[in-house]
Amino acid sequence: MTITQRINRIQALLKTADVQLLAKIELLLEKEGEVQEDNSVLTEAQKRELDERREQHLKGESKSYSWQEIKQELIDEHGLQT
Numbered sequence: 001m002t003i004t005q006r007i008n009r010i011q012a013l014l015k016t017a018d019v020q021l022l023a024k025i026e027l028l029l030e031k032e033g034e035v036q037e038d039n040s041v042l043t044e045a046q047k048r049e050l051d052e053r054r055e056q057h058l059k060g061e062s063k064s065y066s067w068q069e070i071k072q073e074l075i076d077e078h079g080l081q082t
Contacts, residue, residue, distance in 0.1 A: 001009075013021065040047070056062040065073075074080035 014025075017025075042050070053062065057064065071080070071082075075082065
């Protein structure tokens with residue numbers, strides 16, 4: 001469904017909407033402004049670890065590898081066929 005089709009559908013629904021539907025729409029719009037629920041499968045400890053590693057990377061305190069370096073290591077160490 002295109003954006004235009006969605007807008008047209010919403011406008012049609014609003015024209016014929018009853019009080020309950022309008023209340024649901026209002027609730028959705030109010031929730032849109034709130035912080036979205038975190039649906040992550042990571043534990044808090046894992047998130048902290050990732051945050052710490054990211055900070056180390058941004059500070060230049062950790063080693064980074066180019067895609068070519070990774071690819072070459074996979075070829076050399078693990079027999080990756082190109």
